[in-house]
Amino acid sequence: MNRCLLCENGTEVDSWRAFFGAKAPPLCEVCTASFNRLSGPCCHVCSRSLEEDGECTDCQSWRKSIFHSNVSLFHYNEAMQDVIAQFKYRGDYVLASIFAEKIRTEAKKAACDLICPVPLAPSRLAERRFNQSEALIVCAGLTAAPLLGRHESEKQSKKSRAERMNAVQTFYPTGEATGKSVLVIDDIYTTGATMRLVADALADAGAASVKSITIARSGS
Amino acid sequence: MKNILFFTGRELTVEEMQEPIPDLHHFAVQPGVSDEPKCQRCGNETNFSSHPCARCGKECLYCRNCIKMGKISSCTTLYRWTGPEPDVPKAAGILHWSGTLSPGQKTASDNVLQAIQQQKEHTVWAVAGAGKTEVLFAGIATALSEGRRVCIAAPRSDVVRELAPRLQNVFPNTPPAALYGGSPDRHTYSPLVISTTHQLFRYTAAFDVMIVDEVDAFPYTFDHSLQYAVQKARKTESALIYLTATPEPSWREDIQSGKRDATLIPARYHRQPLPVPSMKWCGNWKKSIVPPAVLEWVKTKEKALLFYPHIETMEKALATLKAIDSRIESVHAADPLRKEKVAAMRRGEVPVLLTTTILERGVTFPGVDVAVVGAEDRVFTESALVQIAGRAGRSADCPTGEILFFHYGKTTAMVQSIEQINEMNKLGRQKGLLDT
Numbered sequence: 001m002n003r004c005l006l007c008e009n010g011t012e013v014d015s016w017r018a019f020f021g022a023k024a025p026p027l028c029e030v031c032t033a034s035f036n037r038l039s040g041p042c043c044h045v046c047s048r049s050l051e052e053d054g055e056c057t058d059c060q061s062w063r064k065s066i067f068h069s070n071v072s073l074f075h076y077n078e079a080m081q082d083v084i085a086q087f088k089y090r091g092d093y094v095l096a097s098i099f100a101e102k103i104r105t106e107a108k109k110a111a112c113d114l115i116c117p118v119p120l121a122p123s124r125l126a127e128r129r130f131n132q133s134e135a136l137i138v139c140a141g142l143t144a145a146p147l148l149g150r151h152e153s154e155k156q157s158k159k160s161r162a163e164r165m166n167a168v169q170t171f172y173p174t175g176e177a178t179g180k181s182v183l184v185i186d187d188i189y190t191t192g193a194t195m196r197l198v199a200d201a202l203a204d205a206g207a208a209s210v211k212s213i214t215i216a217r218s219g220s
Numbered sequence: 221m222k223n224i225l226f227f228t229g230r231e232l233t234v235e236e237m238q239e240p241i242p243d244l245h246h247f248a249v250q251p252g253v254s255d256e257p258k259c260q261r262c263g264n265e266t267n268f269s270s271h272p273c274a275r276c277g278k279e280c281l282y283c284r285n286c287i288k289m290g291k292i293s294s295c296t297t298l299y300r301w302t303g304p305e306p307d308v309p310k311a312a313g314i315l316h317w318s319g320t321l322s323p324g325q326k327t328a329s330d331n332v333l334q335a336i337q338q339q340k341e342h343t344v345w346a347v348a349g350a351g352k353t354e355v356l357f358a359g360i361a362t363a364l365s366e367g368r369r370v371c372i373a374a375p376r377s378d379v380v381r382e383l384a385p386r387l388q389n390v391f392p393n394t395p396p397a398a399l400y401g402g403s404p405d406r407h408t409y410s411p412l413v414i415s416t417t418h419q420l421f422r423y424t425a426a427f428d429v430m431i432v433d434e435v436d437a438f439p440y441t442f443d444h445s446l447q448y449a450v451q452k453a454r455k456t457e458s459a460l461i462y463l464t465a466t467p468e469p470s471w472r473e474d475i476q477s478g479k480r481d482a483t484l485i486p487a488r489y490h491r492q493p494l495p496v497p498s499m500k501w502c503g504n505w506k507k508s509i510v511p512p513a514v515l516e517w518v519k520t521k522e523k524a525l526l527f528y529p530h531i532e533t534m535e536k537a538l539a540t541l542k543a544i545d546s547r548i549e550s551v552h553a554a555d556p557l558r559k560e561k562v563a564a565m566r567r568g569e570v571p572v573l574l575t576t577t578i579l580e581r582g583v584t585f586p587g588v589d590v591a592v593v594g595a596e597d598r599v600f601t602e603s604a605l606v607q608i609a610g611r612a613g614r615s616a617d618c619p620t621g622e623i624l625f626f627h628y629g630k631t632t633a634m635v636q637s638i639e640q641i642n643e644m645n646k647l648g649r650q651k652g653l654l655d656t
């Protein structure tokens with residue numbers, strides 16, 4: 001029997017569907033239901049939930065950038081926090097497959113020329129053993145184009161919101177993307193500061209525009 | 221020196237080692253995942269995943285079974301301390317306890333002591349309320365005085381937290397290290413360790429005496445990885461003591477046929493018989509949720525536990541019962557207010573507490589009555605029902621209590637649980653362990 005990746009429940013598909021090639025889903029119904037899809041009116045730049053569709057004040061105040069827009073899949077609720085923590089910090093790589101199908105769908109919609117992971121600094125990469133952003137791309141069956149590198153720096157999550165909004169550039173271009181549209185895939189979108197720094201570095205690599213897909217939209 | 225004590229008996233990853241790391245010559249090393257593959261920390265042989273690894277540059281296997289304790293990959297090295305063991309002070313085993321053992325406890329205590337001295341295996345089968353912890357005191361005292369290291373493995377962290385202060389009181393010279401996820405004692409050394417199974421995974425050939433408490437209560441009943449943890453954490457030459465109130469059928473057979481060395485304590489410490497459950501048909505409770513018979517029962521109760529097989533039915537029942545008395549509450553395993561509600565029940569502020577099987581063992585409310593709704597559900601196994609019945613009549617002041625199985629069709633489990641309780645009372649009388 002196929003087991004849910006997060007609990008002990010089985011995830012068998014009806015046998016007639018299996019006959020037609022349906023694969024067992026990675027999660028059981030209970031765990032699937034614990035996640036909350038982002039829906040309803042939102043900021044068309046950053047996916048933040050709004051009273052009505054439009055552009056949120058944060059996005060209006062950002063300086064000019066080749067960053068176009070972010071699409072987030074889920075709310076960053078407790079269940080999502082647990083899954084991302086187990087995936088990213090505990091290093092449970094296989095959990096990337098939970099999001100594979102949805103990422104593939106959104107990536108197709110974004111229709112960009114290249115897909116670039118958010119790089120980790122070398123010491124962080126050695127500590128974690130894999131790059132979560134690259135894992136999400138690879139598990140979705142997409143090809144990662146490593147266009148960027150990252151210098152060593154302090155831990156992003158330890159900084160305050162204000163510090164993160166004015167974060168210093170640690171990304172640098174390592175590849176060539178002249179005139180290309182680039183899609184960046186990552187786990188969480190919070191203030192958008194990281195994504196804009198990534199976009200700046202991609203602009204240095206010659207990119208024309210940058211979109212992003214993130215698993216969860218945190219912050220209010 | 222403090223550092224060396226910490227390493228004694230442990231097998232750890234670099235990430236788990238505390239600075240400063242002592243001389244590496246004193247460590248034996250092995251890869252975290254063997255070629256078979258098998259996780260060398262938890263014994264898992266089936267639940268792996270893999271990814272291209274930035275550390276070793278290969279497609280690297282990792283164990284998903286124990287990943288919550290920190291990742292073990294193919295490229296992880298496990299370090300085991302092989303330096304000299306610390307001396308246990310002579311006074312370590314001085315027992316500060318003036319209580320007396322019941323005759324049933326005395327027999328068990330003697331047999332446990334003997335098994336510990338002879339480094340053998342022994343099972344204590346003691347009914348709920350028999351006083352099984354006291355049965356261990358003499359054996360632990362002897363082991364500690366002889367400089368041996370003792371571990372009590374318990375199924376859940378709340379059991380560890382409950383046992384630790386009791387042992388601290390009777391062995392004041394040897395404060396036990398209580399180990400569970402996030403416990404403050406995680407990094408301390410003691411010759412007396414009380415640990416959840418998970419924390420046991422971090423030990424190798426550490427203990428001369430291994431005691432497994434509530435062996436039947438472990439998830440999936442003494443599953444493969446727990447057996448692995450117990451065997452890995454004990455020394456080759458060591459004693460192994462099992463405690464249980466409701467051994468599963470295969471264990472009972474082995475005990476009865478003499479294959480498994482065991483002592484049975486069929487009677488409670490207070491010398492009163494175990495209250496015997498009765499059965500009452502209540503119709504299709506899944507439809508009515510709170511059948512009329514259950515409603516009547518609840519109305520007459522001042523202090524009662526009402527078991528439901530599932531959270532969903534229990535929450536529906538709560539809505540109905542709150543209309544009768546708003547003080548009625550419910551708890552389940554993941555309930556964030558679980559501790560608070562149990563405490564309120566203890567203080568007598570909750571007349572009826574609805575619960576899933578999480579309160580089937582461990583918890584004691586003096587003078588409580590117990591009912592099970594849907595006793596025929598498969599979550600209510602024979603041993604679960606015996607444990608549930610074991611909540612009633614625990615205290616010497618209120619040795620009686622009502623136990624009622626509301627059902628929509630009798631099951632073998634129900635009938636056999638009642639037989640088991642009757643059998644215990646019969647044995648208790650035969651052995652002269654009961655006053656009535």
Ligand SMILES: [Zn+2]
Pocket residue numbers: 004005006007008009027028029030031032
């Ligand atoms: Zn699940």
Ligand SMILES: [Zn+2]
Pocket residue numbers: 043044045046047048055056057058059
């Ligand atoms: Zn926005």
Ligand SMILES: [Zn+2]
Pocket residue numbers: 259260261262263264283284285286287292
């Ligand atoms: Zn493992």
Ligand SMILES: [Zn+2]
Pocket residue numbers: 129273274275276277278280293294295296
């Ligand atoms: Zn590796």
